Amino acid sequence: MTTTMQSTSAGAPKAWPRPIPDSSPLHWVFRVIGVAVIAAIAIYIGLNATPSTLGNVTEACILAIAAVALNLLLGFNGQISIGHSTFVGLAAFAAGYTVNFWHWNAYWSLVLGIVLCFLLGFALGLPALRLKGPYLALVTLAVAFVWPTVAKKFLEQKVKKNSLKGTHLSPPTWTGLVSKGKDARLDKAIFLYWCGIILLLVAYVVVRNLRKSRIGRSLVAVRDNETAAAVMGVNLKFTKTITFGISAAIAGTAGWLSAARLDVFNDTSFTILNSIKYLLALFLGGAATLLGPIVGAFAYFFLDDYLRSHAPHWTWLPGQLSKGPIASFLLGAIVIAFVFIAPFGLVGFVKDQARRVFIVTPRPLRPALTPSALDDERPEESKGE
Amino acid sequence: MAHLLQYVLNGLANGSMYALVALGIVVIYRGTNHLNFAQGEMALLATAGAWWINDKGVPLAAAILLAAAIAFIGGGVIEFGLIRPAGRKSPFAVVVVTIGLFQGLNSFTSLLFPKVGNGVKFGTLFPNKPADFFRLPGGAIWRYERIGVLVTVLVITGLLFALFQKTKVGLAMRMVANNPESAKLAGVPTNRILMMSWGLSAAIGAIGGALIGGINANINVSTMFGVFLLASAAATLGGLDSPLGAVVGGLSLGVIESLVSNYPKNWVASTYIGADTAIAVAFLIILVVLLVRPSGLFGSSRVERV
Numbered sequence: 001m002t003t004t005m006q007s008t009s010a011g012a013p014k015a016w017p018r019p020i021p022d023s024s025p026l027h028w029v030f031r032v033i034g035v036a037v038i039a040a041i042a043i044y045i046g047l048n049a050t051p052s053t054l055g056n057v058t059e060a061c062i063l064a065i066a067a068v069a070l071n072l073l074l075g076f077n078g079q080i081s082i083g084h085s086t087f088v089g090l091a092a093f094a095a096g097y098t099v100n101f102w103h104w105n106a107y108w109s110l111v112l113g114i115v116l117c118f119l120l121g122f123a124l125g126l127p128a129l130r131l132k133g134p135y136l137a138l139v140t141l142a143v144a145f146v147w148p149t150v151a152k153k154f155l156e157q158k159v160k161k162n163s164l165k166g167t168h169l170s171p172p173t174w175t176g177l178v179s180k181g182k183d184a185r186l187d188k189a190i191f192l193y194w195c196g197i198i199l200l201l202v203a204y205v206v207v208r209n210l211r212k213s214r215i216g217r218s219l220v221a222v223r224d225n226e227t228a229a230a231v232m233g234v235n236l237k238f239t240k241t242i243t244f245g246i247s248a249a250i251a252g253t254a255g256w257l258s259a260a261r262l263d264v265f266n267d268t269s270f271t272i273l274n275s276i277k278y279l280l281a282l283f284l285g286g287a288a289t290l291l292g293p294i295v296g297a298f299a300y301f302f303l304d305d306y307l308r309s310h311a312p313h314w315t316w317l318p319g320q321l322s323k324g325p326i327a328s329f330l331l332g333a334i335v336i337a338f339v340f341i342a343p344f345g346l347v348g349f350v351k352d353q354a355r356r357v358f359i360v361t362p363r364p365l366r367p368a369l370t371p372s373a374l375d376d377e378r379p380e381e382s383k384g385e
Numbered sequence: 386m387a388h389l390l391q392y393v394l395n396g397l398a399n400g401s402m403y404a405l406v407a408l409g410i411v412v413i414y415r416g417t418n419h420l421n422f423a424q425g426e427m428a429l430l431a432t433a434g435a436w437w438i439n440d441k442g443v444p445l446a447a448a449i450l451l452a453a454a455i456a457f458i459g460g461g462v463i464e465f466g467l468i469r470p471a472g473r474k475s476p477f478a479v480v481v482v483t484i485g486l487f488q489g490l491n492s493f494t495s496l497l498f499p500k501v502g503n504g505v506k507f508g509t510l511f512p513n514k515p516a517d518f519f520r521l522p523g524g525a526i527w528r529y530e531r532i533g534v535l536v537t538v539l540v541i542t543g544l545l546f547a548l549f550q551k552t553k554v555g556l557a558m559r560m561v562a563n564n565p566e567s568a569k570l571a572g573v574p575t576n577r578i579l580m581m582s583w584g585l586s587a588a589i590g591a592i593g594g595a596l597i598g599g600i601n602a603n604i605n606v607s608t609m610f611g612v613f614l615l616a617s618a619a620a621t622l623g624g625l626d627s628p629l630g631a632v633v634g635g636l637s638l639g640v641i642e643s644l645v646s647n648y649p650k651n652w653v654a655s656t657y658i659g660a661d662t663a664i665a666v667a668f669l670i671i672l673v674v675l676l677v678r679p680s681g682l683f684g685s686s687r688v689e690r691v
Contacts, residue, residue: 127672127675127676130675130676130679131675131679132679133418134414134419134420134621134625135621135625135675135679135680135681137420138420138617138618138621138671138675139672139675141614141617141618142618142668142671142672143668145614145664145668146664146665146668149662149664149665150662150665153662272614276484276487276488279480279481279484280481280484280485280488283477283480283481287477325491325492325495325496325502326492326496328488328489328491328492329488329489329492329493329496331488331489332485332486332487332488332489332490332492332493333485333489335481335484335485335488335489336467336481336482336485336486336489338481339471339474339478339481339482339485340470340471340474343471343474343475343478344475
């Protein structure tokens with residue numbers, strides 16, 4: 001727009017970072033390659049991995065779904081929740097109870113879990129209308145703290161046992177994963193793995209589409225400045241409560257998957273520590289980015305798994321350090337170190353690095369304008385998000 | 386009536402411990418506007434240190450004071466080395482650092498003091514033999530130990546009040562809490578004050594942890610987890626930026642917990658309400674209070690300008 005800017009764009013174009021217009025053929029090539037690589041990895045794991053690896057990936061998917069749910073609420077709408085373990089637990093208990101005691105179809109229990117979590121989330125969203133920041137954090141923390149006692153009462157009064165059995169979700173016949181005997185375990189693991197991948201994909205697509213829609217823009221407006229958003233005509237009450245509900249419902253699918261995967265679970269299976277794990281996974285990957293919670297959850301899960309299985313055997317650590325809960329200590333230290341290396345998470349870090357090589361510039365707003373006039377504005381607009 | 390008095394007295398003792406940890410949370414919140422998730426674990430590390438010093442033959446009172454002094458320095462170092470640089474990175478960074486500290490400090494304690502990992506006996510500062518109590522008219526008994534804990538909390542609150550209201554450092558702390566930018570312009574060394582707030586909070590936590598260890602006669606790595614949750618609830622009930630609120634919140638939380646866990650014994654409700662769900666009821670009460678007063682009983686609400 002100014003003369004200086006025109007002179008830079010009129011002169012020899014800088015080779016790097018290279019601008020790539022949004023939705024241009026080159027951009028599509030990148031997108032397709034990205035999706036293909038991820039799909040190839042997912043299929044490769046599904047075909048070749050051992051049951052225990054598949055189980056780990058499924059577990060990571062559960063963490064990722066919960067982190068995606070939390071990202072919608074905290075990353076995009078700015079409402080903190082330390083209570084997401086409650087939604088995960090509620091859905092898991094609903095599934096375990098209805099399948100084992102009312103002999104429901106396991107898939108119907110998923111619907112029930114989602115509905116219950118949505119309602120509880122919506123209800124929690126109501127006090128959230130009045131409370132801000134740490135006060136809201138405390139209320140959700142309280143919910144997460146109370147859940148185990150409620151679950152324990154439920155187990156005592158209704159189940160009459162101290163644990164609840166999983167749903168023992170078995171693969172339907174059309175999948176062909178119905179071998180008996182030795183392979184049954186592998187078949188079940190493969191089935192649960194694909195359940196995990198598909199539910200994660202669904203959660204991602206739901207959040208992505210929400211984010212890119214009118215509701216998504218109002219979510220972010222509310223996060224950035226509530227008062228200003230209200231003045232602009234965003235319905236605060238509707239936006240905040242509905243976001244809480246949807247986020248809780250997504251977390252519920254993670255709970256259903258847990259119930260399908262675990263043999264037994266009890267009141268201590270879904271505690272505040274799980275909520276903290278979701279938060280850490282989210283921040284590790286990058287809050288308020290679409291892929292962040294997924295990347296973060298996988299990174300967190302496998303880092304944790306690696307440290308737990310390897311760190312106790314590291315003899316090169318000095319004396320005392322090689323004993324005791326070294327894995328947990330290192331995990332805490334790595335998380336803190338990470339804040340300084342990549343304050344906006346892994347995805348933020350990669351984005352920053354990629355920006356040195358190429359920049360995706362937004363599509364022209366009105367095709368009627370001359371392309372040269374738009375060229376001048378692009379470098380500034382590309383800084384957004 | 387004797388029962389009621391007894392339950393209130395028991396509740397006050399637990400409540401004093403929540404109040405002390407809550408005070409630590411409030412002192413940090415006033416300075417930095419962040420909930421310090423590591424408050425309980427900082428107290429755990431300091432308490433473990435006090436146990437270790439005591440174990441080496443130093444009298445308990447001296448060991449606790451020494452541990453509190455070390456915690457003061459440690460708190461300042463955490464603020465200087467981790468919190469302040471993280472605060473410059475992104476708004477979420479400080480939250481992540483305190484959560485990371487929560488995870489790291491807990492295991493650091495058991496790495497540094499392997500015995501504490503399995504639980505160790507912790508002495509008490511106050512007489513706690515079976516006969517050490519004081520009988521109130523009506524039959525309720527008030528144990529010296531519980532009186533001692535309550536008095537300690539009140540004394541520390543009094544000292545904090547004096548610090549905030551009567552000294553220059555306290556004035557500077559109030560300025561930073563009120564408006565960091567203006568405080569800086571007025572020549573207050575904001576950074577040093579924040580460091581001091583963290584140190585002060587860690588030292589209060591150390592004393593709180595030692596009292597908790599004394600009452601339980603034991604410390605282990607999970608001692609502080611539940612206490613921290615209740616203390617943060619107490620701080621929120623009282624208002625996160627009010628030290629008086631922390632004490633009132635902590636004591637009333639203790640009393641509510643004690644009453645709820647003891648009273649409904651004869652009611653039909655006892656299948657649902659009892660010792661194990663007392664906390665749930667206490668949280669419900671807090672929720673109701675927060676709905677009426679969104680920034681706690683004594684907290685100040687801020688007006689937002691656009």
